Amino acid sequence: MNRPDVQLASAADTVYRLPSTATHRTMNDSEPSASVFDTIEPQESVKKPKLHKKFYEEELERLQTELVMLQSYIKDEGLKVVVVFEGRDAAGKGGVIKRITERLNPRICRVEALGTATEREKTQWWFQRYVAKLPAAGEIVLFDRSWYNRALVEPVMGFCTEDEYKEFLRTCPEFERMIVRSGIILIKYWFSVSDEEQERRFEARIGDTTKRWKLSPMDLESRARWIEFSKAKDIMFDHTDIKQAPWYVVNAEDKKRARLNCMSHLLTMIPYEDRTLGPIELPPRQIDSGYIRPPITEQTFVPENY
DSSP states (O other): OOOOOOOOOOTTTOOOOOGGGOOOOOTTOOSOOSSSOOOOOOSSOOOOOOOOHHHHHHHHHHHHHHHHHHHHHHHHHTOEEEEEEEESTTSSHHHHHHHHHTTSOTTTEEEEOOOSOOTTGGGSOTTHHHHTTOOOTTEEEEEESOGGGGTTHHHHHTOSOHHHHHHHHHHHHHHHHHHHHTTEEEEEEEEEOOHHHHHHHHHHHHHOTTTGGGOOHHHHHHHHTHHHHHHHHHHHHHHHOBTTBOEEEEEOSSHHHHHHHHHHHHHHSSOOOOOOOOOOOOOOOOOOOSOOOOOGGGSOOOOOOO
C-alpha cells in the first residue's frame, strides 16, 4: 500500500503532508523546524538523580489515596472521564496506567487497549469502535493507545491510504470537540523518551524472558523508523493540540518520576473532594442455628506446595 503524500499548510486551506516527507529538524540541522512544535525527542538520555525508594513509595501511596478520593467523587457526581495515553514504544505508558488503576475499582475505572481491527471493523468509521468504549456517568476510561493510531503507526507503516490519513487529521479535532461538548472530560498524555533510553529499555526486554512479550515486531520496526515517527508526532500535535483537549507531554526518561508526575497532574485536572466512605462497623455474624457443613473430604483442594 502506498503511503499518503500529504503536505501541511495553514488551517484555513488544511492541506496535509506525510510524515516521511515532512520538513523537520534532525540532530545535525541548525535551522529551526518548520513545525510549530519542536518536540522531537532527544537522541541522548538526560536524567535527574534517581528518587529514593522510600520517597517514591510514600508519594505513590499518597497519590493513589488521592485517586481513590477522585474516583469516589466522579462516581457520586456522575462525571465521565477519558484519559488517552500515547507515546513512544517502551515510554512507560503501561507502568503509569498500572499504578493509576492499582487501588481503584475496576467497575469504575477500566483500561481499554484495543487490538487489531477485525475485517468488519475495518469497514466502519475510524472512530466507531472507540466510541463504543466511551464512559457512562460515573466512569473513568483509560485508553492505552487510542484513535491516534491513525496519526502515527498507520501512516508511517503504510497501513492507511492518503485519503484516510487526511480525513483523520481533519476529523479528529472535531471528534474531540464533540466528546467534550457531550460532557466527557478528555485528557491526553504523550510520553516522551529519548532514543538512547528507548534502546536501553528494548535491550532490557530482550534480555528478560518475562518481559519479552512486550516487544512486538511492530516495536522493532518503529525503532527503525524513529525519525518518521517523530515527524508524524509533530504533525499530529500541529492538528490535534486544541484548547478543548490539549496534549500534555510527560518526560518519561525516568519511569518513577514519570509515574508520579503524571498521576499528580491528573489529580489537578478535575476539582474534587473526599467522598470516600467514613468509618464502617461490621454487623454481627449470623447465629448458627443448627447448620451442618458437608464433609471436608467432599471438597477438592488446591495442593499446598508452599
